Amino acid sequence: MSRTTLDLWVGIFVAMGIAALLFLALKVGSIxxxxxxxxYTLTAHFDNIGGLKARAPxxxxxxxxxxxxxxxxxxxxxQAEVVFTVDGRYKFPVDTFANILTSGLLGEQYLGxxxxxxxxxxxxGETIKKTQSAVVLEKLISQFMFDKAAEGxxxxxx
Amino acid sequence: xPDPLVRLENVSFxxxxxxxxxxxxxxxxxxxxxxxxxxxGCGKTTLLRLIGGQEKAVGGQVQVDGQDVATLGRDALYAxxxxxxxLFQFGALFTDMTVFDNVAFPLREHTDLPAEMINDxxxxxxxxxxxxxxxxxxxxxxxxxxxRRVALAxxxxxxxxxxxxxxPFTGLDPISLGVIGQLIRRLNDxxxxxxxxxxxxxxxxxxxxxxxxxxxxxKVVAEGTPDEIRHTRxxxxxxxxxxxxxxPVPFHYPSDDYAAALTGGKA
Amino acid sequence: xxxxxxxxxxxxxxxxxxxGFIARFFWLILVYSGQSFTRLNLTIRELYFxxxxxxxxxxxSGLFVGLVLGLQGYEILQRYGxxxxxxxxxxxxxxxxxxxxxxGLLFASRAGSAVTAxxxxxxxxxxxxxxxxxxxxxxxxVVAPRFWGGVISMPLLAAMFSTMGIxxxxxxxxxxxxxxxxxxxxxxxxxxxxRYDVLNGVIKSCAFGVAVSLIAVFxxxxxxxxxEGVSRAITRTVVSSALxxxxxxxVMTSFMFRGL
Numbered sequence: 171m172s173r174t175t176l177d178l179w180v181g182i183f184v185a186m187g188i189a190a191l192l193f194l195a196l197k198v199g200s201i202x203x204x205x206x207x208x209x210y211t212l213t214a215h216f217d218n219i220g221g222l223k224a225r226a227p228x229x230x231x232x233x234x235x236x237x238x239x240x241x242x243x244x245x246x247x248x249q250a251e252v253v254f255t256v257d258g259r260y261k262f263p264v265d266t267f268a269n270i271l272t273s274g275l276l277g278e279q280y281l282g283x284x285x286x287x288x289x290x291x292x293x294x295g296e297t298i299k300k301t302q303s304a305v306v307l308e309k310l311i312s313q314f315m316f317d318k319a320a321e322g323x324x325x326x327x328x
Numbered sequence: 329x330p331d332p333l334v335r336l337e338n339v340s341f342x343x344x345x346x347x348x349x350x351x352x353x354x355x356x357x358x359x360x361x362x363x364x365x366x367x368x369g370c371g372k373t374t375l376l377r378l379i380g381g382q383e384k385a386v387g388g389q390v391q392v393d394g395q396d397v398a399t400l401g402r403d404a405l406y407a408x409x410x411x412x413x414x415l416f417q418f419g420a421l422f423t424d425m426t427v428f429d430n431v432a433f434p435l436r437e438h439t440d441l442p443a444e445m446i447n448d449x450x451x452x453x454x455x456x457x458x459x460x461x462x463x464x465x466x467x468x469x470x471x472x473x474x475x476r477r478v479a480l481a482x483x484x485x486x487x488x489x490x491x492x493x494x495x496p497f498t499g500l501d502p503i504s505l506g507v508i509g510q511l512i513r514r515l516n517d518x519x520x521x522x523x524x525x526x527x528x529x530x531x532x533x534x535x536x537x538x539x540x541x542x543x544x545x546x547k548v549v550a551e552g553t554p555d556e557i558r559h560t561r562x563x564x565x566x567x568x569x570x571x572x573x574x575x576p577v578p579f580h581y582p583s584d585d586y587a588a589a590l591t592g593g594k595a
Numbered sequence: 596x597x598x599x600x601x602x603x604x605x606x607x608x609x610x611x612x613x614x615g616f617i618a619r620f621f622w623l624i625l626v627y628s629g630q631s632f633t634r635l636n637l638t639i640r641e642l643y644f645x646x647x648x649x650x651x652x653x654x655x656s657g658l659f660v661g662l663v664l665g666l667q668g669y670e671i672l673q674r675y676g677x678x679x680x681x682x683x684x685x686x687x688x689x690x691x692x693x694x695x696x697x698x699g700l701l702f703a704s705r706a707g708s709a710v711t712a713x714x715x716x717x718x719x720x721x722x723x724x725x726x727x728x729x730x731x732x733x734x735x736x737v738v739a740p741r742f743w744g745g746v747i748s749m750p751l752l753a754a755m756f757s758t759m760g761i762x763x764x765x766x767x768x769x770x771x772x773x774x775x776x777x778x779x780x781x782x783x784x785x786x787x788x789x790r791y792d793v794l795n796g797v798i799k800s801c802a803f804g805v806a807v808s809l810i811a812v813f814x815x816x817x818x819x820x821x822x823e824g825v826s827r828a829i830t831r832t833v834v835s836s837a838l839x840x841x842x843x844x845x846v847m848t849s850f851m852f853r854g855l
Binding site: 180183186188190191193194195197199225314 | 637642643650668690741750751752754757758761780783784787789791793796798
Binding site: 353380389406408409410412414416418420421422423424433434437438 | 720726732
């Protein structure tokens with residue numbers, strides 16, 4: 171193998187490798203679209219976060235606007251404290267509602283933001299006051315069964 | 329004798345517990361071909377490694393061109409090795425390069441000569457060993473004798489002041505053996521270098537060298553010019569020159585008593 | 596019993612000794628790496644041997660792994676009615692784990708063993724000693740270019756492996772099973788994060804490249820210069836590379852993906 175064809179093969183090899191890396195970065199990992207730019211941090215407190223995890227998406231109107239950074243237990247309020255970042259391009263009113271929602275019946279859990287009507291927007295580092303906890307399936311089912319039972323037997327024997 | 333190129337003074341060497349050389353003194357004068365002889369495994373090759381600085385002596389001093397090899401740092405040692413050439417027992421050619429590239433290797437590594445000049449120099453060196461026509465072959469395509477001649481061409485590529493040969497005659501047919509012997513002598517004289525040959529091939533050495541040292545059990549036991557060696561009465565040299573089975577060098581490896589070992593085995 | 600403990604102790608001391616030796620060797624390679632980059636054709640030659648020649652096995656294995664992931668993934672996901680997220684599953688498992696790890700294991704047995712054999716044989720035939728006697732450092736001339744060739748090839752090969760795997764998954768999912776092409780890619784893109792998944796996978800493959808290349812050149816350089824010694828060194832390269840890859844993978848995974 172002479173040096174020039176060897177160089178050619180190595181050139182092809184390196185080009186293929188870089189092409190593969192670009193494919194993974196752009197087509198598979200979508201570096202451009204979903205990247206969160208100049209993020210700012212917000213905080214929200216929940217009674218129950220269900221199965222929410224760090225790095226879960228933050229969505230508003232179904233669009234990805236940020237990611238959950240950190241989940242802590244606040245021992246003074248006995249609540250979960252969720253710290254999340256939001257893309258700097260998006261501003262939300264101070265009376266925005268933060269929900270923990272599930273995509274589909276068994277899908278991953280995410281933080282949903284429902285904007286309110288106030289003029290003033292949330293500044294970086296502020297806390298969202300209005301939150302709704304995750305729906306815990308077991309609670310829902312037991313409540314449903316309890317209601318059913320209450321319906322079926324008007325005079326429970328004690 | 330005016331200032332020899334290589335001088336060993338009371339050199340001792342050991343691999344761990346095993347003593348290889350004890351208290352050896354010898355010198356290699358400038359412009360001469362010196363043979364170091366002895367049976368297999370008597371530490372001859374170790375001597376070359378000491379001169380080349382690949383091993384450090386436990387005691388004594390190894391001087392090459394007035395410098396103590398053991399005290400040289402890495403850079404100084406490499407600078408000295410550029411002026412040394414060593415021919416390994418089986419040539420040690422780089423198997424992934426052609427004959428031409430093998431001989432060009434030291435020139436390309438150590439000089440910034442233009443490609444045409446390297447080309448000319450390599451062909452000159454190959455011509456000197458009679459293998460200019462084999463320049464495009466790979467080492468695997470060469471016979472043992474040819475491979476050793478290519479290695480010789482590579483060894484002299486940088487015109488060294490000291491040439492070292494580690495068993496250059498081993499495993500060669502009589503013709504190749506004569507060719508190598510003559511090349512060693514001719515190249516030494518043409519380059520104005522000095523040569524050390526480590527070998528146990530006495531007949532070939534007697535024809536080409538200027539001086540011979542005999543080593544046995546890590547010591548110099550005899551020395552002299554080829555004429556002196558041929559007519560010596562020294563029993564060791566006599567046994568060596570005439571290839572006698574038993575003599576000062578015993579046939580048996582040192583062991584306990586034979587009869588005792590046999591009866592001990594039965595009991 | 597006492598003998599067993601003594602043996603264990605001596606093995607442990609041997610391992611520590613070797614670790615120190617490898618660390619010193621690694622340092623030497625770094626010190627003598629200058630030539631690998633100033634005389635680039637030395638490294639390019641090694642890129643050819645460890646990279647280009649490993650290409651075929653990497654691409655074919657990647658494709659097959661992707662095909663299998665597609666079939667198994669569909670089988671499991673359709674039980675939950677979410678076969679659309681097959682792209683996500685294939686991409687995530689390849690990028691995070693299978694790509695770097697399987698490519699690393701293949702690389703160790705294809706290229707690592709070849710490097711060990713080559714350096715070992717150069718040692719047996721005294722080529723390394725001859726080089727040293729010619730005042731050319733074997734570490735700078737022989738070892739360092741092979742090391743860097745491996746370090747550069749490995750992440751590129753792992754990326755190609757993952758790409759081929761995703762292509763294999765796409766073949767099964769979209770072409771044969773009939774999942775919607777748009778859903779396949781969009782689900783994948785929504786779930787795969789560049790920094791978190793792609794970059795971490797690349798970092799892993801770089802680390803494996805360093806580990807495998809270091810083990811390969813060290814075993815070759817350190818082997819007992821006999822035919823048996825070389826064959827043992829090759830076995831050791833493959834075995835300890837595999838162990839190093841899996842152990843490093845565990846350590847790195849637990850650091851990188853702790854949040855989940």
